[in-house]
Amino acid sequence: MTLATHGNEKYQSSSLIGRPAEWDAMRVELRQIGPGAQNCVRPACTELVYILSGRARVRRTGDGVTQEGLAREGTSWLVPAGTHETRLELDGSVECLLVYLPETLLERSALDTYGIDANAVRLAYVGALTDTTLSQIGRALHGLIGRDTQPMDRLLAEGLRTTLAAHLIGNYMADSPQAARAPSLDGRRLRRVLDFIDARLGEDISLEELAREACLSQFHFSRLFHQATGLPPHRFVIDRRIRLAQQMLAKEQLSIAEIALDTGFGSQANFTRMFRKVTGTTPGQFRGRHRTVRADTAISAPFSAID
Template sequence: MTSSPETAAPPPGSNRLTGMASWTGLQVEHRQIGPGSHRCDRPEMTELAYILSGRSRIRRHADGPLQEGLALPGTSWLTPSGTAEKLLEFDGEVECLILYLPAKLLEDSALRDHDIDPGQAEIAYAGGFADPTLSQIGLALRDLIERPSQPVDRLFADGLRTALAAHLVGNYRADRWQPAERQPTLEPRRLRRVLDYIEARLSEAISLDDLASQACLSPFHFARLFRRATGLAPHQYLTERRIRGAQQLIVGGGTSLAEVALDSGFGSQASFCRAFRKATGVSPTAYRDLHRRRPVLES
């Protein structure tokens, strides 16, 4: 979607939320992208955009058919290095991680060891898909760049990079990837109604029955279709949004952790702290201290 991580021209209304994190063969950028038509440059690196929050319909076009889809939390958008993108439009705002990988994801010798022709390892221009493995890697990288640094960070990032490269080569090669057959999923208007309901009631108790009723479906049918649409189970999505809301309250300052817990929909400060540490790898107090020292970087 950009030319390179260091020289990219920011889209309108876009800003970096943290500095660029860089390891061997992997760079990670945490960015908020606003609506509008974005400048298209030929990227020097393969880019994977993983959506963390927000909603937007995306229209983009390179060689081949026009791609249109919903950018929802848990979905990914893949742009191989050298792609001549002609159109990139957002109609809403999203928070995302952009992962930058080398044009050659794996060495030729490693590909041949697994009976993959290096000449057939080109990555597809693919978007709008929910992949649980990419979700796990994306969330792990988000937590890695947000928590205080540790001596083993480089080792951990190297492992994630190798897993990511292998997964992309194994599942998203241009010679084998095809858009998934259209399966029953939540209609956009029903999904939007459910997501709006969640955002308006993050501080309240929300049950699966509550969400299913917003979609006019049985709880079982709703849970299956919601996961297909977002890549996350309803309770995982709800917890993720509550944690993200809590992070914003913590960074904003002026609110005690007990108030943050209640305003984010947790029954107690203790349950909030457990969920926060599980999701981010650090305690709320450590997260607050970290962000007191880390300013938001405007592009």
């Protein structure tokens, strides 16, 4: 889904930092916004602004509601799709993350499960939010800006998108609808998902594909999978890939570059970075230690036989 974003049109006193990150139904921009009046637009998609650094007093008016607050590190500002914003002024400069989401936020199937009419989903026009969950999501998305696209980044981004959308609906709806009973992820469907992951470790795995295997919406699947395994889908897939890579490194039949591709990391550099992050060592160091262990075992074996 291509979003009709409006960053350049609205924030005319801003500069885009680096290359925007874009996935299905979400776009993330890093911008430095300067002081002064901005060019108000009626957004076609929902906009969340997360402040990374800087400080500015913000005065804004949307749908006839005037707000004033301090934009500082860790605060968030929400502009729902369709908001008639007529005033936006800053008295200082801030570096921020702009996250764009579709008007309906989540798939209609996910909303239907909870008895929520997608056409009735309407977020509130709120700002200067100090929300721990929004801060965690904002920092995670910031970490994806400027990186070369990797399969696990896509899975992580999709998970963050559904988490963000669900949090906004659960906490910042203009009118909170009555939620219906949530679905579950039983053992049979979970096993089908785990088998799918193991069979596709060397390929690009999307959140949509995993949710389809479980016959759930992406929103419900992300939450229920985390409950069942203790890990979000993207982290679970990474751990499975690292485990397979360790087995392949110990056998020494393939080069590290070949293992990186066969385990779905896309490149040796990305594989090394993720392997070190998860295990605390590099693939080369891991292989070297196993080689030393095998050599020591071979040397000591005759003496063990004599004993």
